Each structure stands twice: as C-alpha cells, then as structure tokens.
Amino acid sequence: MTKLGFQLYSARNYQPFSTIFKKLAAAGYSEVEGYGALYDDLDQAALDRLSTDLATIGLAMPTGHFSLNMLENEPERVLEITSALKMDSVFCPFLMPDDRPTTAEGWRDFGARLEKAGALMRDAGLVFGWHNHDFEFAALEDGSVPMTHLMEGGPTLAWEADIAWIIRGGADPRHWIETYSDRISAVHVKDIAEPGENEDEDGWADVGHGTVDWKGLMGVLKPLPIRHYIVEHDNPNDIDRLIERSIASFQSF
Numbered sequence: 745m746t747k748l749g750f751q752l753y754s755a756r757n758y759q760p761f762s763t764i765f766k767k768l769a770a771a772g773y774s775e776v777e778g779y780g781a782l783y784d785d786l787d788q789a790a791l792d793r794l795s796t797d798l799a800t801i802g803l804a805m806p807t808g809h810f811s812l813n814m815l816e817n818e819p820e821r822v823l824e825i826t827s828a829l830k831m832d833s834v835f836c837p838f839l840m841p842d843d844r845p846t847t848a849e850g851w852r853d854f855g856a857r858l859e860k861a862g863a864l865m866r867d868a869g870l871v872f873g874w875h876n877h878d879f880e881f882a883a884l885e886d887g888s889v890p891m892t893h894l895m896e897g898g899p900t901l902a903w904e905a906d907i908a909w910i911i912r913g914g915a916d917p918r919h920w921i922e923t924y925s926d927r928i929s930a931v932h933v934k935d936i937a938e939p940g941e942n943e944d945e946d947g948w949a950d951v952g953h954g955t956v957d958w959k960g961l962m963g964v965l966k967p968l969p970i971r972h973y974i975v976e977h978d979n980p981n982d983i984d985r986l987i988e989r990s991i992a993s994f995q996s997f
Contacts, residue, residue, distance in 0.1 A: 855897020952993020
C-alpha cells in the first residue's frame with residue numbers, strides 16, 4: 745500500500761499539533777510534511793523533541809517547505825532543521841505576486857536562482873525542488889507558460905506536483921505529469937469542490953469528494969518513482985472529516 749502523508753499547513757488552525765499528530769497516526773497516515781511556521785523558530789532541543797515525538801507516535805517528517813528567503817540566506821539553518829527531523833526532501837513552495845517574472849527569460853532566471861539555492865541541499869544528499877501553485881500555468885504574452893521556463897532554468901530541480909493547483913491554473917495535469925515524469929518526487933493530493941460548493945473552504949474539498957479524477961490520475965502516477973504522496977486542503981472547516989475521509993478515499997484509488 746502506498747504511504748500517505750499530510751501537509752501540516754492544512755491543520756494550522758487546529759492547534760495543538762500534538763493532537764493532530766495523534767489523529768493522523770490513528771487514521772493510518774505514516775508521514776507529515778512540515779512548513780516554515782512549524783519549525784522555523786524551534787531551537788535544537790525543540791527540533792529533536794519534535795522528531796522524537798513523531799517517531800514515538802509512528803510518524804515521520806521526510807519532506808518540508810522552506811521559503812526562498814530562508815534557502816538563500818540561511819541555508820545552514822535549513823540543513824540543521826532537515827537533519828534534526830530526518831528529512832529527505834526540501835521544496836520551495838511559493839513566490840509572492842510582486843516577485844513573479846513576466847517573461848520567459850525572467851522565469852528561466854528564476855529557475856536558475858532556485859537551482860543555485862538548492863546546491864547545498866543537493867550536496868547534503870537531499871532532494872530539492874519546486875512546489876507549484878496555479879500561476880506557473882498562466883500563459884505569458886508569448887503564449888508559453890512559466891512552468892516550462894522555470895524547469896529549463898533549473899535543470900536538476902525536482903518537482904512536488906500539486907495536481908489541484910495545476911487544474912485551477914487551467915492546465916491538464918496529465919500533460920504536465922507526462923512532461924516531467926522523471927522529475928516528480930512528491931505529489932500533493934487535494935481536491936476541488938463542485939462550482940459554487942464549499943465556498944467557506946475556498947472551493948477545496950476532501951480528497952475523493954470533489955471533481956479531480958484521482959482514480960484515473962493515480963493510474964498515471966503509480967508507475968513513476970514518486971517518493972511521497974501528501975494530502976492537503978488549504979482551508980478545511982472540519983479537520984477530523986478531512987483527515988478521515990481523505991485517507992479512506994486515497995486507499996481506494
């Protein structure tokens with residue numbers, strides 16, 4: 745059975761995380777994915793304690809999101825965190841709207857910037873890559889899309905593919921999965937509600953309870969050497985429902 749993780753950003757409004765960890769382990773998840781606000785301010789003792797607490801309950805944190813600012817300006821700190829939590833993969837997750845390039849050349853330069861930022865991570869034996877949203881698939885003036893240029897500019901970047909964001913960006917996920925099948929290291933498993941539904945949850949849905957063809961997509965993804973599948977919901981209004989329904993659906997795909 746394919747292991748399933750859970751992006752802890754999904755539970756940011758349902759503290760404490762110690763309770764969330766127990767719920768996830770009880771539901772059958774084996775991994776969690778960290779994000780900056782979870783571990784940025786922890787000292788070494790707190791990081792070690794978090795790692796021990798996760799292991800005791802039967803969870804691991806093999807992947808984490810780190811801001812570009814931290815990757816570029818505090819790479820040693822990133823490595824301290826990844827080492828303490830025994831991570832194997834680091835993903836840069838976002839670029840603020842004002843910082844996004846508007847040309848193909850600009851996106852290639854950004855890919856090169858990511859490539860450089862990930863050098864120490866790769867030297868430490870970590871997978872390093874980009875986590876997409878929707879803006880990477882919005883056409884530029886020349887008709888091309890940023891994702892193509894970003895990946896060209898960073899030729900060794902891995903990709904954590906957020907399938908639902910690809911769809912929200914108006915693109916065909918199967919095309920992009922096929923295009924970068926050898927570079928997908930992790931996949932965010934999330935779902936999109938029917939139009940007009942779940943508006944208080946920003947239009948997202950529990951996995952298997954929305955419009956994304958996850959059963960069909962898993963048929964495309966399973967043959968690939970993907971290391972991690974991670975449930976995410978950007979704004980759930982019921983964390984227990986999300987945790988329980990999403991893993992039940994995933995296990996049926």
